[in-house]
Amino acid sequence: DQQVKQNSPSLSVQEGRISILNCDYTNSMFDYFLWYKKYPAEGPTFLISISSIKDKNEDGRFTVFLNKSAKHLSLHIVPSQPGDSAVYFCARNNDMRFGAGTRLTVKP
Amino acid sequence: NAGVTQTPKFRILKIGQSMTLQCTQDMNHNYMYWYRQDPGMGLKLIYYSVGAGITDKGEVPNGYNVSRSTTEDFPLRLELAAPSQTSVYFCASRTGGDTEAFFGQGTRLTVV
Numbered sequence: 152d153q154q155v156k157q158n159s160p161s162l163s164v165q166e167g168r169i170s171i172l173n174c175d176y177t178n179s180m181f182d183y184f185l186w187y188k189k190y191p192a193e194g195p196t197f198l199i200s201i202s203s204i205k206d207k208n209e210d211g212r213f214t215v216f217l218n219k220s221a222k223h224l225s226l227h228i229v230p231s232q233p234g235d236s237a238v239y240f241c242a243r244n245n246d247m248r249f250g251a252g253t254r255l256t257v258k259p
Numbered sequence: 260n261a262g263v264t265q266t267p268k269f270r271i272l273k274i275g276q277s278m279t280l281q282c283t284q285d286m287n288h289n290y291m292y293w294y295r296q297d298p299g300m301g302l303k304l305i306y307y308s309v310g311a312g313i314t315d316k317g318e319v320p321n322g323y324n325v326s327r328s329t330t331e332d333f334p335l336r337l338e339l340a341a342p343s344q345t346s347v348y349f350c351a352s353r354t355g356g357d358t359e360a361f362f363g364q365g366t367r368l369t370v371v
Contacts, residue, residue, distance in 0.1 A: 160299070
């Protein structure tokens, strides 16, 4: 039973445009969620988080939105840069379950 | 600080062999985790520990064992390697249950 789902395996956007990565979850009332970024041959690194008491959290070019009624969160990157090309994972904090990841490619 | 260190970085095992993947962290973190990532797939939790002497199963524990005798070390043991265990293994640690995790660089294991 996959409790954290990322249904888009890949996303390609043009440099300067917005990237939107999505994540759905089940079985969480109060928790917080984290996004990690992973480059090839490296371990994931923490990017941004959001608590279930908030709807939005922003850090520079990265914003995460949480829709509790829909059990959906999204990561917005604007403007997207070629260096943002990586695999992005969403994860649920309480049980450290990760989604399958979305490979983002930002084209110059 | 070195952070989370995993050794070895690469290993090829024959079917039926055993090995231990090492993981050490120097951040005095209580929580430690082992994940595997298969090609094109996400991170699957194998085992985790919330402190020295305490371990628990994750999503995919079969074929693996762990121990946590110290805060710093969390080795993962494969007793009878199988081709299905070919994967990249990541170790992670964090201070507590509400903070972000720090990951090692991974161990790429091939079982032939």
